[in-house]
Amino acid sequence: MHQAPDILSLARKAPVMFNELELLQYREQQIPGSVQYTIHRYRRQSQFEVDDMGMLVYHRVEKNSKENYLELRFCISGNTYCRQKEIECDNCRFSLSNSCEQKSPSVDVLSFLFSPTHLSQFINGGKMKSMPDEIVHFRHASSFSKTLTLCGKTRTVLEALLNHNYSGSMENIFLNAQMQMLLLYSLECMIGEKEEMAFTCKFLANESDREKIEKAREILLQHIGEPITIKELSRKVAINECYLKKGFKELYGTTVFDFYQSQRMEHARYLLYEKGLSVTEVSMMLGYSSISHFSTAFKKHTGIKPCELLLR
Structure with missing residues (x-):
């Protein structure tokens, strides 16, 4: 199963421990016959530097179309949030936001989940002529995640979603x-970036070779607890080791090993902190020959020892 990276x-550009963040607002809603969306608004600490970015996640399960979905994720920093917004403090009510003492800088993380049923309304029945057609039809062969640049039009829509005053049926229509x-803007952005894409590794111009690299990434995620070598991975996706290493580096900006280690350590962090497993249990689950080797790898990635995380 495709696991998209955490957009926050x-x-x-660093792992996020969610106990570092204070949740100011959470909202989840399923618009009837439409989209499921969530908004997490966190207080932004002064040392917490975050870039604005978007991500398109295409998830396709060949043998179970009910699990297919298209998701848009966005991370926006620099907004401010009135802690009394629900009851409207006087300064905000009368647009005197500069005088509001309840304002806090925020980091907003938004997710919009589109189901195949909802997207089917946009299918025109003709031949698929472009990548967006394949995505909307769920005909693109493999799942993938694609980061997106936020254009002015996208920023305007996100601003409207975060600050509208509609309610009831009018709110559903607006949303x-x-x-x-x-x-629409996200698909346009993806098309534009794809047209401008020039690969250093010439073989990546071939879509089937790019899909092999994407499949290699998925296999790595599926083998978090079962160490896999570059040779084994290259055989599984039918591409030579040199192409695999060079293609992976170009597509994902990191080496196969560094990506794999990062994902394993993030999974270890989750098992230790969220699931409460012991260092010994996690070390064994991830296939380490000794606790000391695991501890060294964990500290290199997170900056702390596994036992120190358990004390937090």
């Missing part, structure tokens, strides 16, 4: 319209 960690615009 990508935007920060539905804005989310469709987000989908």
Whole structure:
């Protein structure tokens, strides 16, 4: 199963421990016959540097179409949030936001999940002529995640979604319209980036070879607890080791080994902190020959020893 990277960690360029963040607002809603969306608004600490970014996640399960979905994720920093927004403090009510003492800088993480049923309304029945057609039809062969540059149009829509005053049926109509615009702009952005894409590794111009690299990434995620060598991985995706290493580096900006280690250590962090497993249990689950080797790898990635995490 495709596991898209955490957009907040990508935007920060470092792993995020969610106990570092204070949740100011959480909202989840399923618009009837439309999109499921969530908004997490966190207080931004002064040392917490985050880039604005978007991500398109295409998830396709060949043998179970019910699990297919298209998701848009966004991370926006620099907004401010009134802690009394739900009851409207006087300064905000009368647009005197500069005088509001309840304002806090925020980091907003938004997710919009589109189901195949919802996207089917946009299918025109003709031949698929472009990548967006394949995505909307769920005909693109493999799952993938694609980071997106936020254009001015996308920023305007996101700002409207975060600050509108609609309620009831009017709110659903407004949200539905804005989310469709987000989908349109995100697909436009993806097309533009693809047209401008020039690969250093010439073989990546071949879509089937790119899909082999994407499949290699998925296999790595599936083998978090079962160490796999470059040779084994290259055989599984039917591409030579040199092409695999060079192609992976170009597509994902990191080496196969560094990506694999990063994912393993993030999984270890989850097992230790969220699941409460012991260092010994996690070390064994991830296939380490000794606790000391695991501890060294964990500290190199996170900056702390596994036992120190358990004390937090």
